[in-house]
Amino acid sequence: MKKNLLIVAALGGMFWSASEANAQETITGVVVEETPVLVQDVECKDIYTPGSWKDNWFIQLGAGIRSPFVENVRSDGKSDDRHITAIYNLGVGRWISPYLGFRFSAYYGSMHWNKGVTASARVANLNVDFMWDMFNSIGGYRPKRVFSIVPYIGLGGSYVYHFHPVVGNIQDRKGNGIKSNQWLLPVSAGLQLRFRLSEYVDFFAEGRAMFYGDNFNNEAYGRPIDIDLSAVGGFTFHLTGSKFKRYNPCDYVDYINNANAQINDLRGALATTSAALAAAQAQLPCPDVTVVEPAPAVTLLPTVRFKINSAYVSSEEMVNVYNVAEYLKANPNTSIVVRGYADEDTGTSEYNMKLSERRAQAVADILVGDYGIDSSRLVLEAAGSNTQVYDTNDWNRIVIFAVPE
Helix, strand or coil, X not given: CHHHHHHHXXXXXXXXXXXXXXXXXXXXXXXXXXXXXXXCCCCCCCEEEECCCXXXXXXXXXXXXXXXXXXXXXXXXXECCCCCEXXXXXXXXXXXXXXXXXXXXXXXXXXXXXXXXXXXXXXXXXXXXXXXXXXXXXXXXXXXXXXXXXXXXXXXXXXXXXXXXXXXXXXXXXXXXXXXXXXXXXXXXXXXXXXXXXXXXXXXXXEEEEXXXXXXXXXXXXXXXXXXXXXXXXXXEECCCCCEEEECHHHHHHHHHHHHHHHHHHHHHHHHHHHXXXXXHHCCCCCCCCCCCCCCXXXXXXXXXXXXXXXXXXXXXXXHHHHHHHHHHXXXXXXXXXXXXXXXXXXXXHHHHHHHHHHHHHHHHHHHHCCCCCHHHEEEEEXXXXXXXXXXXXXXXXXXXXXXX
């Protein structure tokens, strides 16, 4: 968002300067004040935003152990050891930023506890977990970070059934005896340790505590809260890898300064034209017809920048295409040259010529398809990498607009 505001500010300066110059015209000349668009108080900090909604989804598969902390006093008054059983885990989720994510995590397995004899039941559980990447939040986002700690909290639903033997003291609603199954709504909290194996695969180990009312094992007495503890390990598969868009406002300071220089060049050209018009008006009426040679092609702002080896117009650059479309709508008798370039450090001259042609065509397609500009008003040119507009090479991955000669 900051980058877009900076570029819009630069473009706004161009159109403001033109209107300001017209307001200061006189019969004898024109006064043009050069007031550059200044970039001040820019915080040089990397900012990451989510890409498409299709990015950063993951699937996790795991298995582990559980142990319920419930009433387990035997008939002789002694407490037996805790019983540990297997548990299986399947999860699907998405990181909506490098710091926050969510997942749907399902668990299934048996639980055992003692009541004179070993009592058991089966438990199926589904949670919605809200996850926080502590290391990215505190230490800054690094896509290749090997180890992270991820605390999470969750809300869920559990179905407990197949009690064996039929134990407990909770009656069903119809008064037909002890409940044989029940639905419960636990809250949970846990901690995940995540180890990066590759861009697409992590190993994880996590512990979770689920908190129930005093009826998890179909018995209600003693402690008011039953707890189900579990420990699970497994693998997380990132379907698209980690994709977050990075931008830093300071990356565009030089670009804005270059835009300022071009704005001032346009102001100078406007001053020269206005002075010539004022001089011609001062000589009226004039019987002699003076043939005025057409002015050379004038480069227009803004330009459209591209990533390396790409002809895709990003959302950040769409504001520049929009301003050119508005210029053409305001000047219906004007045609423009859409000239594509490529940087000379990558690709052959032949390949770069085709790449610059694709870039010019991509911009022209947007002007025609999205903004209704007649294609006959657009002159497409491909300059390839034989001509480099800027000394900084990677600035030459651009499309430039010009008035045809």
